[in-house]
Amino acid sequence: MATVSDVSQEVVALTDELIALRREFHEYPELAFEEFRTADLIARRLEALGLAVERNIGVTGVLAFLEGASPGKTLMIRADMDALPMPEAEGRPYGSKLENRNHSCGHDMNMSIVIETAKVLAAHRESIAGRVAFVFQPADEPQLGAKRMIDDGLLDKVKPDLVLAQHPLADVRAGTAVVQPGPLWASGDVMKLTIAGPASTLRAPHEGVDCVLVAAQVVTALYAMVHRESPVLEPAMFNVTSLQASQTPPTSQAELEIRLAVFNEPLRQKLLRRIDEVVRGIVSSMGGECAFETVLSIPPLVNDPTVTAAVANATKQVLGEGSIIQGWRNYFSDDFAFFATHAPGCLFILGSANPDKGITGRTHSPEYDIDEDMLPAGVEIMSLAALELLR
Numbered sequence: 416m417a418t419v420s421d422v423s424q425e426v427v428a429l430t431d432e433l434i435a436l437r438r439e440f441h442e443y444p445e446l447a448f449e450e451f452r453t454a455d456l457i458a459r460r461l462e463a464l465g466l467a468v469e470r471n472i473g474v475t476g477v478l479a480f481l482e483g484a485s486p487g488k489t490l491m492i493r494a495d496m497d498a499l500p501m502p503e504a505e506g507r508p509y510g511s512k513l514e515n516r517n518h519s520c521g522h523d524m525n526m527s528i529v530i531e532t533a534k535v536l537a538a539h540r541e542s543i544a545g546r547v548a549f550v551f552q553p554a555d556e557p558q559l560g561a562k563r564m565i566d567d568g569l570l571d572k573v574k575p576d577l578v579l580a581q582h583p584l585a586d587v588r589a590g591t592a593v594v595q596p597g598p599l600w601a602s603g604d605v606m607k608l609t610i611a612g613p614a615s616t617l618r619a620p621h622e623g624v625d626c627v628l629v630a631a632q633v634v635t636a637l638y639a640m641v642h643r644e645s646p647v648l649e650p651a652m653f654n655v656t657s658l659q660a661s662q663t664p665p666t667s668q669a670e671l672e673i674r675l676a677v678f679n680e681p682l683r684q685k686l687l688r689r690i691d692e693v694v695r696g697i698v699s700s701m702g703g704e705c706a707f708e709t710v711l712s713i714p715p716l717v718n719d720p721t722v723t724a725a726v727a728n729a730t731k732q733v734l735g736e737g738s739i740i741q742g743w744r745n746y747f748s749d750d751f752a753f754f755a756t757h758a759p760g761c762l763f764i765l766g767s768a769n770p771d772k773g774i775t776g777r778t779h780s781p782e783y784d785i786d787e788d789m790l791p792a793g794v795e796i797m798s799l800a801a802l803e804l805l806r
Contacts, residue, residue, distance in 0.1 A: 417539040417802055419732055425535050426795045433531050433790050436460075438509035440523035444498030444516040447554035448563075450475040453496050453526070457551050460530050464537045466549070469572070473564035477551040478572065481537055483805060487545025490804055491575035491758070492797065493751060494529035495522045495555035495582075504782045519776075519783040521583035521767060526551060528581065528793040535798040545805045548573040552750075558603060558713055561750035570757055577722055577804055578760030580751050581793055583767035585778045587740065589786035592730050592796070593764035595741040596723040598678035600716035600762070601652065603748030604687060605674050607710055608633070608694060612703035614667040623667060624703045627660040630669035632697050634658065637673065640693050641686055645677070651686060652676040652746050667703075676746045678715045716752035719759035722804065726763050729799035733792050740764075765793050 445453050454475045461468050461479040468479045475496070503510050503517040511517050533549050550569065554560030587593055610633070612624025634655050641653040653675055660669035675690070677683045691707065698705040730739055743764070751762050767785040768774055776782025 417542040419799060422535060422795055422798050422802070425538065426791045426798070429531055429534065430791045433527055433794065434787050436530065437523050437527040437787065437790060440526055441509050441518050442512045444511050444513060444518045444523070445496070446500060446516065447497040447557050447560065448474045450496040450553050454551065457496070457526060457530060461533060461549065464534055466533065466537070472569055473553060473560060473567045475553045476560070476564045476567070476569070478569065479533065479549045481533060481540070481543070481547040481549070483543025483545050483547075484541045485544045487543070487805055488576035489546050489548060489574060490577045490579060490801055491548040491550055491573050491754065492529055492532065492801065493550045493552055493578065493580045493754060494525040495552050495560065496526060497522060497554050497556050497560070499556055499779060502781050504776070507784070517781065519779055519781065520556065521778070521783075521785055522555065524583050524767070524785050524790065524793070525581065527790060528797060531794045532797045532801070535794060536801055539802065542802055543805045547801060547805070548575065555750060558711060558748060558750045561753040565753060575754070575758040578754045578758050579722065579726070579797065579800065580760070580762045581765050581797060582749070582762060583765050583785055583789070585768045585776060585783060587764050587766035587768065589766045589769040589789050590734060591738050591740055591766040592734060593740045593743045594723060594727045594730050595743060596718050596720040598715055598717050598744060600749045600752065601676035601678050601744070601746045602680070602683045602715040603676060603711050603713040604683070605672065605711040607708040608671045608673060609706045609708075610669040610698055610703050611705075612667050614662050614664040616664055624701060625662065626667040626669040626703060627662055629698055629701045629703050630658060630660050630671060632701070633671070633694055636693050636697055637690060640689055641675070644686065644689060645682060649677070649679050649682050651682065672710070676748065678744060680714055683715065713748040713750055714752045714756050716749050716755055716762060718755070718761045722759050722761040725800045725803040726761050726796065728803060729796045730763070732799060733795045763796070765789055
């Protein structure tokens, strides 16, 4: 059986390789659904470990299987691959070589950790009851990649019993990690609302629909409804992110983009239903017509207690007893939630900021970077958690 000491020594031995791999990913960042070079590098690394690899799931996604020594559950470990369309701060020896492309969200870290976790686990097949599916997902930033892989049959191929992922954040300091059961990332619902009707005129205002006024009524009513119908201890964030309206005969029209973020799925479903009811009621009562278009629809990310406990045990062994942060929530959404609604799972957040080293750039900014000393810690935590879950 693999011991904590065994895994720790192996991770130390591959640290230079791990850092070099992360820097190679960082130098060649690719945007959502364009991760062709990235996916090829990942696939070749996994094939070299003797894993069965499948490419081009959800356009550029990669899937690899590691079979354990005996039957058991299937653990799916996910890493996201895409970069962002922004420049990078100058002066880094491993800076991006592609113009206006930057791994400013840490996905270079995620991929490197999961590849090296595959290497560690492959060396301990005899300790694994079941199998591990390594999933490298495109397009996390537009939050479309997980759904695209699912639509392309990923979950039918894997049939996961458990799912696991990690992500760095600049909000969390190196040497610590957010490992908590329950809600972590909020849902992400974005909708476009179109309100239309015949335009009012100065000569006969009663014969038309003033969609500017209708839109104003809708906005006011929705803000009030979400606030009043959400429990005090279940926060909900509602925003109107754009509003354009015109009153040009013969038509009057308003277009709104609205966003809803909550941590509770039943509350999410209730508020989505009530948004539809309130909008249709107001628009109909004022003589107009309306249509909804769903731009984005992601459930909240809720960590399973059992999977999270395994990650917590591993984190304490690697980073120490006082390293775990809880009581943390983020109003952004993460499409790992699509996987975590199909099987019990955990996404843990690995600290990447280190002011002592000048690593203070915000996530999704040109200055963002990671403390590379956290790369081995990520591999060790993920490897130990996987071995515990598939013991």
